[in-house]
Amino acid sequence: MLILDKKSVINLNVNDEEREVAVRPSDILLTTLREQLGLTGAKPGCLNGDCGACTVLLDGWPIKSCLMLTVEAIGKKITTVEGLKNAPIQKAFVEEFAYQCGYCTSGFIIVCHALKNIHPDATDIVIDDWLQSNICRCTSYEEIGKAVKAVLAGQYKSSPTPV
Amino acid sequence: MIPFDFEYYQPSTVAEAIDAFTMLDEKGKDPVYYGGGSELISMARLGNRNFGAVVDIKEIPECKVLGYANDNLHLGSALTLSEIIESKQFPLMEKSAGRIADHTMQCKITLGGNIAGTIIYREAVLPLLLTDSKITIASRRGVNDYWIRHLFHKRLNLQKGDFIVKVSIPQNLLQIPYFHIKKTTNEKIDYPLLTTAGLKTEGKLKIAFSGLKAYPFRDDDVEKVLNDEHLDFQERAQKIAIALSHDILNDLWGSAAYRKFVLVNTIENILQTMKDA
Numbered sequence: 001m002l003i004l005d006k007k008s009v010i011n012l013n014v015n016d017e018e019r020e021v022a023v024r025p026s027d028i029l030l031t032t033l034r035e036q037l038g039l040t041g042a043k044p045g046c047l048n049g050d051c052g053a054c055t056v057l058l059d060g061w062p063i064k065s066c067l068m069l070t071v072e073a074i075g076k077k078i079t080t081v082e083g084l085k086n087a088p089i090q091k092a093f094v095e096e097f098a099y100q101c102g103y104c105t106s107g108f109i110i111v112c113h114a115l116k117n118i119h120p121d122a123t124d125i126v127i128d129d130w131l132q133s134n135i136c137r138c139t140s141y142e143e144i145g146k147a148v149k150a151v152l153a154g155q156y157k158s159s160p161t162p163v
Numbered sequence: 164m165i166p167f168d169f170e171y172y173q174p175s176t177v178a179e180a181i182d183a184f185t186m187l188d189e190k191g192k193d194p195v196y197y198g199g200g201s202e203l204i205s206m207a208r209l210g211n212r213n214f215g216a217v218v219d220i221k222e223i224p225e226c227k228v229l230g231y232a233n234d235n236l237h238l239g240s241a242l243t244l245s246e247i248i249e250s251k252q253f254p255l256m257e258k259s260a261g262r263i264a265d266h267t268m269q270c271k272i273t274l275g276g277n278i279a280g281t282i283i284y285r286e287a288v289l290p291l292l293l294t295d296s297k298i299t300i301a302s303r304r305g306v307n308d309y310w311i312r313h314l315f316h317k318r319l320n321l322q323k324g325d326f327i328v329k330v331s332i333p334q335n336l337l338q339i340p341y342f343h344i345k346k347t348t349n350e351k352i353d354y355p356l357l358t359t360a361g362l363k364t365e366g367k368l369k370i371a372f373s374g375l376k377a378y379p380f381r382d383d384d385v386e387k388v389l390n391d392e393h394l395d396f397q398e399r400a401q402k403i404a405i406a407l408s409h410d411i412l413n414d415l416w417g418s419a420a421y422r423k424f425v426l427v428n429t430i431e432n433i434l435q436t437m438k439d440a
Contacts, residue, residue, distance in 0.1 A: 001183065002173035002222075025171035025217075028204065031164060047208065049201055049268055061245065062267045067201040071171050072219065111267060132352050133267035 004071055012073055014039065015083030023070045030054045030065040033080060041081035041106040045135075052134030055107040056080050062114045062133065081106035088156035089113045092147040095156070100138035108134050112148045122152055165207045170216040177225055177301045177328060183218050184324050185303060192216040196326045198241055198273035201264075202280045225299075225328050226275070234334045235297075240275025240327035244287065247274060253332060256290045258343035259360060263287065265352045275327040279319050285379050286345075288315060289360040289371040292381040294336045299328040317378035339364050340440035342433055346374075346425055348416045356417045357425050359433065363440050368433070375422055376410055389430070400430035 004010075004025045012019050014037060021036045030047075033039045033056070045053035047066045054066040057079035084090060089112045092098070099105040108131070115122055115130045122130070127148055136144065150156060170192065174180040180196070187194035192215035197203060200219075206212035220226050226241035229250055236252055244260035248269065251257065263286050264272060277287040291298070291311050298311045302325040311330070314320055319327070340363040347353040355374030362369045367390045371381040388394070388402050404427045411419040 001175060001179050003170070005170040006168075024168055026165040026167065026169050026207075028164065048205055049264070052265075052267060055267055058270075061270045063271050064201075064267055067204050067268075067271060069171070069200060069204070071173075072200070072221075129261070130266045133265040 010074055014078045015080060025071055027070045028066060029068040029070045029073055032070040039080045039082050043103055052107040053104050055110045057110055057114055062111045081109055084113060086158055087113050088151045088158055092151045092156045096143050096147040098143040098147040104134060104136045108144055116151055167213060169214055173219045173222055175222050177223055180218055180220055181301060181303060187216045194218055196220055198276035199271045201271055228329055235331040236334055236337060237329050237331050238274055239329045241273050244269040244272050253337045255341040259286050259290050262345045279327060283377050284355055284373045286358055286373045288379050289373060291330055292371045293362050293369050294332050297331040300325050301328050342437060344429055357422055359429050363437055368437060376412060396431050396434040400427045403430055
């Protein structure tokens with residue numbers, strides 16, 4: 001049985017790298033990613049699981065890192081927006097102007113990336129269902145929807161990572 | 164940030180979980196069982212809940228079961244709503260789970276957490292009440308099965324130290340005609356103004372509610388009226404509304420009068436839609 005009864009050093013798999021962090025059992029994953037690992041892509045918005053700005057992938061599935069204990073991620077694979085590296089959805093967001101201030105963007109990109117991987121043939125209903133998890137106060141979501149649909153239609157491919 | 168410290172235990176068997184909880188309780192640590200954790204973390208952050216230890220049941224294999232045995236579909240309490248939805252084994256539960264919170268939250272909220280949580284709606288329990296499912300509870304007295312309707316009255320009545328292992332739904336009720344209507348006041352993603360869910364089996368409708376009162380419920384007397392062919396649809400809807408009119412919720416999401424109005428209309432629609440199902 002795993003027991004953590006005080007601040008402890010644990011290993012996390014983040015963006016395919018093993019990272020060591022010192023955490024209290026009550027530390028939230030979002031805080032650990034940002035403050036201990038410098039991965040500030042996931043953002044604190046509502047801190048209540050409503051806005052989606054903190055979304056990361058856990059074993060390929062989107063989760064809101066503001067409502068997850070860091071210690072729950074032991075043995076799991078965490079992917080943040082920094083780990084995507086020229087994913088089609090990132091290019092699509094740029095080309096389709098699917099952002100303004102950018103604060104919600106990393107959360108949307110993570111959700112859209114997961115959607116493409118898990119439901120590559122997603123219908124409009126499924127797209128709508130997934131994207132209802134994220135809030136944008138700047139845009140009217142049209143460009144975001146266009147970017148997602150363009151990726152699902154295969155209009156954007158992964159770009160090679162520059163050396 | 165959670166403004167207090169607690170200990171974290173992650174057992175890998177039912178016995179370890181019970182032992183850990185018992186030990187922590189005896190030490191005065193005020194332990195809680197932990198599934199998805201979204202409700203606990205939210206409340207802890209706001210200072211509405213305090214605990215000294217969590218016992219995370221997500222690594223217990225029996226709590227993650229998803230499969231068939233003995234003519235029942237078994238769903239572990241630590242399955243996420245998303246896992247249940249993606250399995251596509253129980254359409255009514257897919258619909259119920261799919262309207263709880265939003266999709267990303269469904270990847271974290273667990274079946275057991277929704278049923279046993281403190282938020283009053285507990286919409287994932289509706290399909291279980293309708294199918295007269297069994298619920299498996301682990302306790303210091305052992306692991307035992309109960310009819311969920313015997314254990315769930317307004318909320319799941321568990322003793323301290325007990326936790327849900329799984330639920331078992333009769334296989335023959337998984338694919339029968341059903342309905343699930345969730346009305347919300349403003350947004351699609353919201354607490355229910357009124358959720359009605361039901362099944363049609365052997366020509367009769369069963370119905371359960373969430374959001375109408377401060378607890379989800381199924382009422383045998385309401386079902387008698389719902390299936391009373393001596394009354395037309397409007398008469399049945401009106402009679403049910405009168406029968407349920409005591410302690411209807413009256414809050415920011417809607418007044419009791421508005422909920423009653425929505426209830427009558429929803430029942431009439433259900434009767435019309437399901438008459439040929």
